[in-house]
Amino acid sequence: MIKRYIILPLVLLASLAKAQQKPNIVVILSDDHAYQTISAYGSRYASTPNIDRIAKEGAILNRAYVTNSLCGPSRAVILTGKYSHKNGFKQNVGGVAFDASQDNFARELQLAGYQTAWIGKYHLESQPEGFSYWEILPGQGRYYNPEFIEMNGEKVRRNGYVTNVVSDLAESWLDKRDKTKPFCLVIGHKATHRNWMPDTADLGRYDKVNFPLPANFYDDYAGRKAAQAQNMTIAQTMLVDKDLKMFPEGEKDRSLAPMNPAQRTRYKAYYDSIRADFESRHLTGKSLIEWKYQRYMRDYLSTAAALDRNVGRILDYLDQHQLSKNTLVIYMSDQGFFMGEHGWFDKRFMYEESFRTPMLVRYPGVIKPGTASNDFILNLDIAPTLLDAAHAAIPAGMQGRSFLPLLSGRQAQGRDAMYYHYYEAAVHLVSPHFGIRTQRYKLIRFYERVNSWELFDLEKDPKEMNNLYGKKGYEEITRNLKSQLKNLIVQYQDDEALNIFNTPVK
Numbered sequence: 096m097i098k099r100y101i102i103l104p105l106v107l108l109a110s111l112a113k114a115q116q117k118p119n120i121v122v123i124l125s126d127d128h129a130y131q132t133i134s135a136y137g138s139r140y141a142s143t144p145n146i147d148r149i150a151k152e153g154a155i156l157n158r159a160y161v162t163n164s165l166c167g168p169s170r171a172v173i174l175t176g177k178y179s180h181k182n183g184f185k186q187n188v189g190g191v192a193f194d195a196s197q198d199n200f201a202r203e204l205q206l207a208g209y210q211t212a213w214i215g216k217y218h219l220e221s222q223p224e225g226f227s228y229w230e231i232l233p234g235q236g237r238y239y240n241p242e243f244i245e246m247n248g249e250k251v252r253r254n255g256y257v258t259n260v261v262s263d264l265a266e267s268w269l270d271k272r273d274k275t276k277p278f279c280l281v282i283g284h285k286a287t288h289r290n291w292m293p294d295t296a297d298l299g300r301y302d303k304v305n306f307p308l309p310a311n312f313y314d315d316y317a318g319r320k321a322a323q324a325q326n327m328t329i330a331q332t333m334l335v336d337k338d339l340k341m342f343p344e345g346e347k348d349r350s351l352a353p354m355n356p357a358q359r360t361r362y363k364a365y366y367d368s369i370r371a372d373f374e375s376r377h378l379t380g381k382s383l384i385e386w387k388y389q390r391y392m393r394d395y396l397s398t399a400a401a402l403d404r405n406v407g408r409i410l411d412y413l414d415q416h417q418l419s420k421n422t423l424v425i426y427m428s429d430q431g432f433f434m435g436e437h438g439w440f441d442k443r444f445m446y447e448e449s450f451r452t453p454m455l456v457r458y459p460g461v462i463k464p465g466t467a468s469n470d471f472i473l474n475l476d477i478a479p480t481l482l483d484a485a486h487a488a489i490p491a492g493m494q495g496r497s498f499l500p501l502l503s504g505r506q507a508q509g510r511d512a513m514y515y516h517y518y519e520a521a522v523h524l525v526s527p528h529f530g531i532r533t534q535r536y537k538l539i540r541f542y543e544r545v546n547s548w549e550l551f552d553l554e555k556d557p558k559e560m561n562n563l564y565g566k567k568g569y570e571e572i573t574r575n576l577k578s579q580l581k582n583l584i585v586q587y588q589d590d591e592a593l594n595i596f597n598t599p600v601k
């Protein structure tokens with residue numbers, strides 16, 4: 096009899112302890128947030144104490160990259176752990192919705208006993224599946240008083256600034272969740288996507304800062320055909336009205352439409368005074384381009400300020416609810432962004448600024464505070480990493496791998512090369528391309544609009560200005576890189592790329 100009384104509580108305790116081992120998961124996924132503007136990455140531009148806190152208490156990933164630098168496709172890769180050619184969502188345009196019925200990490204986590212939720216920007220044109228709860232912005236969503244799509248398919252408008260509202264919804268879900276289960280929550284932010292509309296609380300935050308031009312701001316694109324063909328420069332493509340809010344008197348700024356009178360008054364007062372000054376100056380040539388760059392930086396960074404503040408809110412929530420110790424937190428963007436490098440804004444290219452993404456991970460008890468990783472890590476790895484943390488099986492079709500062994504020191508070395516493939520030819524006229532990046536080199540094949548190869552020595556030329564492809568002395572390096580690239584194409588089963596690879600450039 097005595098035995099029975101002892102064994103039962105032990106069994107209970109053991110099963111409780113096992114349940115405890117499954118960490119909660121919070122992924123904060125922002126949009127177009129450049130690592131160059133995060134102080135943990137040594138930003139000269141801005142201070143982001145809350146995002147930096149994740150690095151201090153966990154790990155900063157200095158070499159985190161994406162497989163296809165674009166909003167929707169990156170989210171599809173994060174969800175499925177598969178390259179775009181495998182998950183089917185290659186580009187935002189073209190009217191094809193993401194097939195949400197395929198396997199994703201949330202569905203697998205549910206099977207492992209998790210409550211799962213996606214709140215905020217989703218941008219896959221179909222309804223989320225595998226989530227116990229979701230509430231998403233339609234498409235890109237709006238910065239002010241945004242509408243959300245709820246699980247019953249109905250749209251609800253919520254008052255406030257989008258970054259704050261998304262956090263409100265996230266906290267309210269955390270409050271009402273089933274507390275007997277571990278949870279996985281994805282907080283999807285719209286910020287810092289174009290057209291960079293700051294919260295009224297942050298207007299003017301950077302007006303006294305004069306931002307230094309990147310060294311290659313006036314890039315002439317010599318030797319790089321795809322860079323010559325693009326349409327994403329601050330000089331030509333960035334719009335003084337729609338992007339920088341300088342609408343001539345009487346012309347309608349449609350982004351003001353969802354604002355309430357208080358928001359509109361505050362917002363207009365700020366931009367009207369800038370516009371008056373701008374119009375009085377009659378800028379042309381380089382002074383106009385550099386004025387645009389300063390305005391871009393100020394709007395972008397003011398928009399990012401709310402993002403950092405809201406990261407702090409979520410970390411505080413976890414602290415206040417005694418969740419921090421047993422929660423894996425990831426902060427990342429869907430890709431990087433050009434902040435004037437090569438004269439550009441936007442992303443898409445396999446060049447470092449857009450190919451890379453900020454990624455910071457806190458996992459108490461597993462990752463030592465203050466860890467800095469220089470391993471090649473991809474957004475492709477997120478799904479297997481979350482499943483690894485949850486002690487759940489990683490489906491064979493997932494092409495990424497968990498980075499927890501690398502960050503916890505259980506594994507010494509990660510991948511030696513990364514494969515990238517971008518598809519969207521129609522927007523900003525960036526030629527579709529695929530390529531490989533190794534520790535030292537990057538080899539890219541552009542194949543539509545322009546048909547060319549590019550080779551960069553990232554040690555000698557980190558800004559990717561000097562295309563070495565076809566230059567004397569690089570024959571063997573090129574041959575080796577091509578063979579490595581082909582291996583990756585075959586490994587990831589990218590048949591379209593293999594066909595193009597086998598077709599010589601004319």
Ligand code: CA
Binds near residue numbers: 127166429
């Ligand atoms: Ca994006």
